[in-house]
Amino acid sequence: MIDTGDTAWLLVSAALVMLMTPGLALFYGGMVRSRSVLNVMVLTFVCLAAVGVVWLLFGYSLAFGDSVGGVIGDFGLAGLHGLGERTVGPPGHQVPLLAFVAFQLMFAVITVALLVGAVAERARFWPWLLFVVVWVTVVYVPIAHWIFAFDGYQAPHGGWAANKLHALDFAGGTAVEVNSGAAAVALALVIGNRHGWPRQAPRPHNLPFVMFGAGLLWFGWFGFNAGSALGANGVAATSFVNTTVAAATAVLGWLVVEQLRDGKPTTLGAASGAVAGLVGITPGCGYVEPLGAAAIGVIAGVVCSLAIGLKYRLGLDDSLDVLAVHGIGGFAGMLLVGLFASTGVNSAGANGLFYGGGLDQLWRQAVATLAALGWSLVATLVIAWVIHRTLGLRADRESELDGIDEAEHAESAYDLAVHPSRRGVGAGGEVHR
Amino acid sequence: MKLLTAVVRPFVVDDVRDALERLAILGMTVTEAQGYGRQKGHREVYRGAEYQVDFVQKLRVEVLLDDDLVERALEAVVKACHTGRIGDGKVWVTPVDTVVRVRTGERGSDAI
Numbered sequence: 001m002i003d004t005g006d007t008a009w010l011l012v013s014a015a016l017v018m019l020m021t022p023g024l025a026l027f028y029g030g031m032v033r034s035r036s037v038l039n040v041m042v043l044t045f046v047c048l049a050a051v052g053v054v055w056l057l058f059g060y061s062l063a064f065g066d067s068v069g070g071v072i073g074d075f076g077l078a079g080l081h082g083l084g085e086r087t088v089g090p091p092g093h094q095v096p097l098l099a100f101v102a103f104q105l106m107f108a109v110i111t112v113a114l115l116v117g118a119v120a121e122r123a124r125f126w127p128w129l130l131f132v133v134v135w136v137t138v139v140y141v142p143i144a145h146w147i148f149a150f151d152g153y154q155a156p157h158g159g160w161a162a163n164k165l166h167a168l169d170f171a172g173g174t175a176v177e178v179n180s181g182a183a184a185v186a187l188a189l190v191i192g193n194r195h196g197w198p199r200q201a202p203r204p205h206n207l208p209f210v211m212f213g214a215g216l217l218w219f220g221w222f223g224f225n226a227g228s229a230l231g232a233n234g235v236a237a238t239s240f241v242n243t244t245v246a247a248a249t250a251v252l253g254w255l256v257v258e259q260l261r262d263g264k265p266t267t268l269g270a271a272s273g274a275v276a277g278l279v280g281i282t283p284g285c286g287y288v289e290p291l292g293a294a295a296i297g298v299i300a301g302v303v304c305s306l307a308i309g310l311k312y313r314l315g316l317d318d319s320l321d322v323l324a325v326h327g328i329g330g331f332a333g334m335l336l337v338g339l340f341a342s343t344g345v346n347s348a349g350a351n352g353l354f355y356g357g358g359l360d361q362l363w364r365q366a367v368a369t370l371a372a373l374g375w376s377l378v379a380t381l382v383i384a385w386v387i388h389r390t391l392g393l394r395a396d397r398e399s400e401l402d403g404i405d406e407a408e409h410a411e412s413a414y415d416l417a418v419h420p421s422r423r424g425v426g427a428g429g430e431v432h433r
Numbered sequence: 434m435k436l437l438t439a440v441v442r443p444f445v446v447d448d449v450r451d452a453l454e455r456l457a458i459l460g461m462t463v464t465e466a467q468g469y470g471r472q473k474g475h476r477e478v479y480r481g482a483e484y485q486v487d488f489v490q491k492l493r494v495e496v497l498l499d500d501d502l503v504e505r506a507l508e509a510v511v512k513a514c515h516t517g518r519i520g521d522g523k524v525w526v527t528p529v530d531t532v533v534r535v536r537t538g539e540r541g542s543d544a545i
Contacts (some may be wrong), residue, residue, distance in 0.1 A: 096444060169447075198482075201482050202482070203477065203479060203484050204479055237487070258478075258481070261481060262478045262481060262483075266477050266478060266480075268480055269480065272480060305481070308480045308481045308482075309481055312482070385535060
């Protein structure tokens with residue numbers, strides 16, 4: 001028997017998470033130069049298309065099908081064939097399986113879309129699309145299986161981190177955040193720094209885009225986190241409150257660091273702080289109390305803000321700070337679950353160090369995090385390197401300097417000239433004014 | 434005839450226009466301009482990374498004048514632009530050989 005309330009919330013949550021990807025396109029698009037904004041936006045947006053097809057054909061099956069040794073699912077659900085009538089969930093709280101499929105699809109989409117931040121302003125379109133398909137299959141799918149696939153929820157056997165290790169990751173601190181942060185480092189290493197960076201680090205061309213994008217991310221994150229309860233229930237409400245509380249304290253934490261370090265609180269800092277807090281609370285949102293969430297948020301805001309300088313010290317052009325905001329934020333969030341988790345909030349969780357659980361949960365969190373980090377880093381290095389060496393992941397120097405939008409897509413984002421400098425040349429060759 | 438050119442802060446341009454209108458000077462051309470003077474641009478910070486912005490946004494105001502109006506116009510423009518802080522801009526006057534009103538073909542003072 002399907003629970004319509006739970007189903008409605010899960011479908012709405014899937015839609016909210018979907019909105020995060022165009023939100024991310026705005027967030028990223030505003031942070032690059034005007035000559036690269038379309039490339040960054042379309043690389044982000046196209047993840048919805050590419051991952052959607054992968055998910056249909058085999059991605060969902062490999063992530064949530066019956067487990068092969070706890071490492072990856074099988075092909076039993078490939079093509080999503082015949083799933084229309086199936087339901088999942090505990091008795092009395094069943095939802096259609098396809099609602100869960102859709103929800104998890106959006107997680108896969110946003111995770112690979114985050115990686116655009118590492119290659120912004122210099123990645124070629126088709127090689128990127130191939131990278132998306134291969135990366136989701138080889139890197140995202142197994143890690144999602146480890147952490148999200150529970151025994152008996154969808155298939156008899158699930159992933160090792162969820163069922164053997166019992167690491168707690170409510171909404172994807174490992175599969176989404178740590179994973180994307182580690183992969184971003186690998187991608188940036190392979191594709192190389194932008195020309196002139198860091199001597200001529202580019203300025204963001206549209207901070208209003210960044211603010212609007214951050215707002216959409218915050219909004220969509222309610223689906224991401226509270227939707228991960230997979231039902232309209234108390235844990236969903238707790239996650240919802242924790243999500244917004246952590247984002248709030250992280251904004252303030254980031255801005256205080258800026259005031260002390262740079263002398264001014266900035267717009268980009270407020271937007272970045274919100275994202276850092278949302279990242280930080282993601283793994284723990286369904287396991288901690290609101291005051292714990294507030295603490296996690298402020299720690300994430302301060303730590304991520306300080307981590308921004310890391311790329312300059314490493315000399316690694318992770319252009320839009322995927323490592324600092326998602327990698328470090330996710331890593332901190334995963335470990336903080338081991339401190340702040342409480343079974344009083346969620347009986348399916350565990351007690352962290354501050355709630356009498358000792359160090360037991362902390363090491364479980366660390367093992368899951370390091371496993372995701374290691375696999376993501378190594379596998380992404382190999383995938384990116386092979387594509388870069390064969391097809392060329394990076395645009396040539398002239399395309400990058402003249403503007404990758406024009407070189408890769410034959411488009412430009414803005415036409416602010418008063419003079420009619422562009423003549424329309426129709427398909428038949430005739431000139432239109 | 435003279436051409437008065439002023440490079441001014443964007444927000445003072447309405448004051449400049451009002452001041453010139455009080456002198457019955459009824460035309461001006463305004464263009465967006467960028468540049469720097471003594472202040473050498475300004476500093477911006479994005480995610481902790483500092484940027485030196487060399488060129489400051491300004492407006493360039495150009496007014497054609499009869500010789501006898503130049504001194505009063507110059508005074509009015511300078512007064513309208515003055516804040517006393519760095520970045521107030523510059524005003525200069527250059528001689529003009531010929532002016533033609535396109536609509537009527539009038540020349541010289543008649544065309545202003």
